[in-house]
Amino acid sequence: MAFSPIPIALPEPQPVRFELSPLALVVCQIRFEHLGLPGEEALQGLRAALGNRYPNMQPMQNVQIQIGPPGAQATAGQGWRFASLDDQWSVAVMPDSVAIETRAYEDWEDLDARLREVLAALADTLAPKVEVRLGLRYVNEIRMDEVTEPAQWGKYLRAELVGLTSGDLLAPAAASAQQVVQVDAGEGARLNIRHGFPGVEEETPPYLLDFDCFREGQRPLDVDALLHEADRFNTMITSLFQWSITSELWEELKPHDK
Numbered sequence: 001m002a003f004s005p006i007p008i009a010l011p012e013p014q015p016v017r018f019e020l021s022p023l024a025l026v027v028c029q030i031r032f033e034h035l036g037l038p039g040e041e042a043l044q045g046l047r048a049a050l051g052n053r054y055p056n057m058q059p060m061q062n063v064q065i066q067i068g069p070p071g072a073q074a075t076a077g078q079g080w081r082f083a084s085l086d087d088q089w090s091v092a093v094m095p096d097s098v099a100i101e102t103r104a105y106e107d108w109e110d111l112d113a114r115l116r117e118v119l120a121a122l123a124d125t126l127a128p129k130v131e132v133r134l135g136l137r138y139v140n141e142i143r144m145d146e147v148t149e150p151a152q153w154g155k156y157l158r159a160e161l162v163g164l165t166s167g168d169l170l171a172p173a174a175a176s177a178q179q180v181v182q183v184d185a186g187e188g189a190r191l192n193i194r195h196g197f198p199g200v201e202e203e204t205p206p207y208l209l210d211f212d213c214f215r216e217g218q219r220p221l222d223v224d225a226l227l228h229e230a231d232r233f234n235t236m237i238t239s240l241f242q243w244s245i246t247s248e249l250w251e252e253l254k255p256h257d258k
Contacts, residue, residue: 007186010239017107019254022209025139028115028230029099032128032221036095037078042125046080046093049121053114054082054091091118096132098122107258108234115230119223131221135214136233140241141206142249150174150197153207156249161195175199178208185236189215189229193240209244211237 038046047057060081079094088104100118105111122128147153151171153162165174176199185191194210213233245253 005184007184008191008236010236010243013235013238013242014255015258016255017258019256021105021253022140022142022206023105023138024141025101025103025137026105026111027099027101027135027137028111029097029133029135029137030119030131030221030226031097031133033130033132034096035126035128038080038093038126043080045125046082046121049124050082050091050118053117054084054089056083056085056087057081058083060092089114093122093126108231108238111234112227112231116223116227119226123223128221131219131226133214133216134226134229134233135212136230136237137210137212138237138241140209140211142209143204143206144252145204147204147207150177153197156246156252157207158244158246161244185213185233187215187229187232188217189213189233191236191240195244209241211240213237 051057058081060079061077077094077096079092081090081092083090086104089102090100092099092101098118100111100115102111142156144152144156147156149171150162150165151167154166159166163179164170165177176197178194178196178198181193183191183193190213192210192212192214194212195208197205197207213236215229242250
Protein backbone atom coordinates (compact mmCIF):
# COMPACT_ATOMS: atom_id res chain seq x y z
CA MET A 1 0.00 0.00 0.00
CA ALA A 2 1.48 3.34 -1.08
CA PHE A 3 2.14 6.00 1.53
CA SER A 4 -0.15 8.96 1.00
CA PRO A 5 0.72 12.13 2.97
CA ILE A 6 -2.01 14.51 4.05
CA PRO A 7 -1.61 18.30 3.85
CA ILE A 8 0.21 19.85 6.78
CA ALA A 9 -2.07 21.57 9.29
CA LEU A 10 -0.53 24.76 10.65
CA PRO A 11 -2.08 27.28 13.04
CA GLU A 12 -2.64 30.87 12.00
CA PRO A 13 0.59 32.81 12.59
CA GLN A 14 0.68 35.56 15.17
CA PRO A 15 0.68 39.04 13.57
CA VAL A 16 4.07 40.22 14.81
CA ARG A 17 7.31 41.61 13.43
CA PHE A 18 10.68 40.75 14.87
CA GLU A 19 13.02 43.67 15.45
CA LEU A 20 15.97 41.25 15.20
CA SER A 21 14.57 39.13 12.38
CA PRO A 22 16.97 36.38 11.24
CA LEU A 23 15.68 36.53 7.65
CA ALA A 24 18.69 36.62 5.34
CA LEU A 25 17.00 36.10 1.96
CA VAL A 26 13.51 36.08 0.45
CA VAL A 27 12.84 35.03 -3.15
CA CYS A 28 9.61 34.71 -5.10
CA GLN A 29 9.89 33.22 -8.58
CA ILE A 30 7.33 32.60 -11.31
CA ARG A 31 8.29 30.37 -14.19
CA PHE A 32 6.30 30.48 -17.44
CA GLU A 33 6.51 29.32 -21.04
CA HIS A 34 9.75 30.16 -22.86
CA LEU A 35 9.27 33.51 -24.59
CA GLY A 36 12.75 34.17 -25.93
CA LEU A 37 14.74 37.32 -25.34
CA PRO A 38 12.64 40.48 -25.01
CA GLY A 39 12.83 42.87 -27.93
CA GLU A 40 13.99 46.45 -27.52
CA GLU A 41 10.44 47.76 -27.12
CA ALA A 42 9.62 45.22 -24.39
CA LEU A 43 12.93 45.88 -22.66
CA GLN A 44 12.31 49.61 -22.59
CA GLY A 45 8.82 48.94 -21.27
CA LEU A 46 10.27 46.91 -18.42
CA ARG A 47 12.78 49.63 -17.67
CA ALA A 48 10.06 52.27 -17.61
CA ALA A 49 7.90 50.19 -15.26
CA LEU A 50 10.65 48.99 -12.93
CA GLY A 51 13.19 51.80 -13.14
CA ASN A 52 11.94 53.87 -10.21
CA ARG A 53 12.46 51.11 -7.65
CA TYR A 54 15.18 49.23 -9.53
CA PRO A 55 17.19 51.71 -11.62
CA ASN A 56 20.32 49.59 -12.04
CA MET A 57 19.69 47.40 -15.12
CA GLN A 58 22.32 44.91 -16.24
CA PRO A 59 22.39 41.83 -18.49
CA MET A 60 22.75 38.51 -16.67
CA GLN A 61 23.44 34.88 -17.44
CA ASN A 62 21.58 32.00 -15.82
CA VAL A 63 23.08 28.50 -15.97
CA GLN A 64 20.84 25.47 -15.40
CA ILE A 65 22.08 21.93 -14.90
CA GLN A 66 19.87 19.18 -16.33
CA ILE A 67 20.62 15.54 -15.58
CA GLY A 68 19.35 12.93 -18.04
CA PRO A 69 20.43 9.75 -19.84
CA PRO A 70 23.32 11.52 -21.62
CA GLY A 71 24.58 12.79 -18.28
CA ALA A 72 24.69 16.28 -16.82
CA GLN A 73 24.15 19.07 -19.34
CA ALA A 74 24.49 22.79 -18.67
CA THR A 75 22.35 25.30 -20.53
CA ALA A 76 22.85 29.05 -20.30
CA GLY A 77 20.11 31.63 -20.64
CA GLN A 78 20.42 35.38 -21.01
CA GLY A 79 18.20 37.84 -19.20
CA TRP A 80 18.15 41.14 -17.37
CA ARG A 81 18.59 42.11 -13.74
CA PHE A 82 16.99 45.25 -12.34
CA ALA A 83 18.36 46.24 -8.92
CA SER A 84 17.89 48.96 -6.35
CA LEU A 85 20.79 51.35 -5.84
CA ASP A 86 21.74 49.65 -2.58
CA ASP A 87 21.41 46.23 -4.26
CA GLN A 88 19.14 44.99 -1.47
CA TRP A 89 16.26 44.36 -3.90
CA SER A 90 16.42 42.93 -7.40
CA VAL A 91 14.18 41.62 -10.15
CA ALA A 92 15.57 39.03 -12.57
CA VAL A 93 13.75 38.67 -15.90
CA MET A 94 14.66 35.61 -17.93
CA PRO A 95 13.05 34.21 -21.12
CA ASP A 96 11.07 31.74 -18.98
CA SER A 97 10.88 33.28 -15.51
CA VAL A 98 10.76 36.35 -13.33
CA ALA A 99 12.05 36.49 -9.76
CA ILE A 100 12.04 39.15 -7.09
CA GLU A 101 14.73 38.81 -4.42
CA THR A 102 15.61 40.78 -1.31
CA ARG A 103 17.96 40.79 1.65
CA ALA A 104 16.04 43.68 3.23
CA TYR A 105 12.62 42.08 3.83
CA GLU A 106 10.29 44.08 6.06
CA ASP A 107 6.85 42.52 5.74
CA TRP A 108 4.61 40.64 3.35
CA GLU A 109 2.59 43.74 2.44
CA ASP A 110 5.69 45.36 0.96
CA LEU A 111 6.72 42.25 -0.97
CA ASP A 112 3.16 41.70 -2.17
CA ALA A 113 3.00 45.27 -3.52
CA ARG A 114 6.32 44.85 -5.31
CA LEU A 115 5.24 41.51 -6.74
CA ARG A 116 2.07 43.10 -8.11
CA GLU A 117 4.13 45.82 -9.81
CA VAL A 118 6.47 43.28 -11.38
CA LEU A 119 3.64 41.08 -12.67
CA ALA A 120 1.84 44.12 -14.10
CA ALA A 121 5.04 45.15 -15.91
CA LEU A 122 5.50 41.61 -17.18
CA ALA A 123 1.90 41.45 -18.46
CA ASP A 124 2.31 44.75 -20.33
CA THR A 125 5.58 43.76 -22.00
CA LEU A 126 6.21 40.02 -22.37
CA ALA A 127 2.63 38.91 -21.70
CA PRO A 128 3.24 35.27 -20.63
CA LYS A 129 0.17 33.04 -20.82
CA VAL A 130 1.20 29.84 -19.00
CA GLU A 131 2.37 29.46 -15.40
CA VAL A 132 4.80 26.56 -15.01
CA ARG A 133 5.96 27.02 -11.42
CA LEU A 134 5.37 29.38 -8.51
CA GLY A 135 7.80 29.37 -5.59
CA LEU A 136 8.31 31.41 -2.43
CA ARG A 137 11.44 30.87 -0.35
CA TYR A 138 12.50 32.31 3.02
CA VAL A 139 16.03 31.66 4.33
CA ASN A 140 16.66 32.38 8.02
CA GLU A 141 20.15 32.47 9.53
CA ILE A 142 19.86 32.26 13.31
CA ARG A 143 22.99 33.34 15.16
CA MET A 144 23.43 33.17 18.93
CA ASP A 145 26.78 34.13 20.42
CA GLU A 146 26.28 31.82 23.39
CA VAL A 147 25.79 28.72 21.19
CA THR A 148 29.21 27.08 21.09
CA GLU A 149 28.12 23.48 20.53
CA PRO A 150 25.20 21.83 18.66
CA ALA A 151 23.35 20.63 21.78
CA GLN A 152 22.79 24.24 22.83
CA TRP A 153 20.42 24.87 19.92
CA GLY A 154 17.83 22.91 21.91
CA LYS A 155 17.21 26.03 23.99
CA TYR A 156 16.11 28.02 20.95
CA LEU A 157 14.64 25.50 18.49
CA ARG A 158 12.05 22.77 18.79
CA ALA A 159 13.29 19.34 19.77
CA GLU A 160 11.89 17.89 16.53
CA LEU A 161 14.41 19.99 14.58
CA VAL A 162 17.62 19.61 16.57
CA GLY A 163 16.96 15.91 17.05
CA LEU A 164 20.09 13.77 16.98
CA THR A 165 22.51 16.64 17.50
CA SER A 166 21.01 17.48 20.89
CA GLY A 167 21.76 14.08 22.40
CA ASP A 168 24.75 13.00 24.45
CA LEU A 169 26.09 10.57 21.83
CA LEU A 170 26.32 12.65 18.64
CA ALA A 171 26.34 16.25 19.84
CA PRO A 172 30.01 16.38 20.91
CA ALA A 173 31.15 14.87 17.59
CA ALA A 174 28.79 16.70 15.21
CA ALA A 175 30.67 18.78 12.63
CA SER A 176 27.56 19.69 10.65
CA ALA A 177 23.93 18.63 10.36
CA GLN A 178 21.48 19.29 7.55
CA GLN A 179 18.12 17.74 6.79
CA VAL A 180 15.53 18.18 4.03
CA VAL A 181 11.90 17.25 4.56
CA GLN A 182 9.20 17.77 1.94
CA VAL A 183 5.60 18.00 3.10
CA ASP A 184 2.25 18.29 1.37
CA ALA A 185 1.21 21.95 1.45
CA GLY A 186 -2.29 21.29 0.13
CA GLU A 187 -3.95 22.27 -3.16
CA GLY A 188 -1.20 20.59 -5.18
CA ALA A 189 1.67 22.48 -3.52
CA ARG A 190 4.73 21.21 -1.65
CA LEU A 191 6.84 22.70 1.11
CA ASN A 192 10.56 21.93 1.39
CA ILE A 193 11.98 22.32 4.89
CA ARG A 194 15.77 22.56 4.96
CA HIS A 195 17.37 23.06 8.32
CA GLY A 196 20.58 22.54 10.21
CA PHE A 197 23.99 24.06 10.71
CA PRO A 198 26.55 23.87 7.89
CA GLY A 199 30.10 22.75 8.45
CA VAL A 200 31.69 26.15 8.07
CA GLU A 201 34.71 27.58 9.79
CA GLU A 202 32.96 30.28 11.78
CA GLU A 203 33.24 31.11 15.43
CA THR A 204 29.45 31.19 15.74
CA PRO A 205 27.98 29.29 12.75
CA PRO A 206 24.30 30.00 12.08
CA TYR A 207 21.41 27.58 12.26
CA LEU A 208 19.57 27.65 8.93
CA LEU A 209 15.80 27.49 8.62
CA ASP A 210 15.18 27.45 4.86
CA PHE A 211 11.51 27.14 3.82
CA ASP A 212 10.58 26.82 0.14
CA CYS A 213 6.89 26.50 -0.76
CA PHE A 214 6.03 25.85 -4.41
CA ARG A 215 3.56 24.48 -6.90
CA GLU A 216 4.38 23.03 -10.31
CA GLY A 217 2.38 22.18 -13.39
CA GLN A 218 1.12 24.11 -16.38
CA ARG A 219 -1.94 26.29 -15.90
CA PRO A 220 -3.18 29.61 -17.31
CA LEU A 221 -1.19 32.47 -15.81
CA ASP A 222 -3.89 34.18 -13.75
CA VAL A 223 -2.28 37.03 -11.81
CA ASP A 224 -5.00 37.27 -9.15
CA ALA A 225 -4.95 33.51 -8.51
CA LEU A 226 -1.15 33.53 -8.46
CA LEU A 227 -1.02 36.35 -5.90
CA HIS A 228 -3.61 34.60 -3.75
CA GLU A 229 -1.50 31.44 -3.73
CA ALA A 230 1.68 33.37 -2.95
CA ASP A 231 -0.13 34.92 0.02
CA ARG A 232 -1.11 31.43 1.19
CA PHE A 233 2.51 30.29 0.89
CA ASN A 234 3.65 33.27 2.97
CA THR A 235 1.13 32.46 5.70
CA MET A 236 2.29 28.85 5.84
CA ILE A 237 5.98 29.75 5.97
CA THR A 238 5.41 32.38 8.66
CA SER A 239 3.46 29.89 10.75
CA LEU A 240 6.14 27.23 10.30
CA PHE A 241 8.88 29.62 11.42
CA GLN A 242 6.92 30.59 14.52
CA TRP A 243 6.35 26.90 15.28
CA SER A 244 10.06 26.15 14.85
CA ILE A 245 11.39 28.47 17.55
CA THR A 246 11.08 28.29 21.32
CA SER A 247 9.74 31.02 23.58
CA GLU A 248 13.35 31.88 24.51
CA LEU A 249 14.27 32.65 20.90
CA TRP A 250 10.94 34.41 20.37
CA GLU A 251 11.86 36.91 23.08
CA GLU A 252 15.46 37.22 21.85
CA LEU A 253 14.15 38.34 18.44
CA LYS A 254 12.20 41.20 20.09
CA PRO A 255 8.67 40.79 18.69
CA HIS A 256 6.26 43.70 18.41
CA ASP A 257 2.83 44.19 16.90
CA LYS A 258 2.52 44.98 13.22
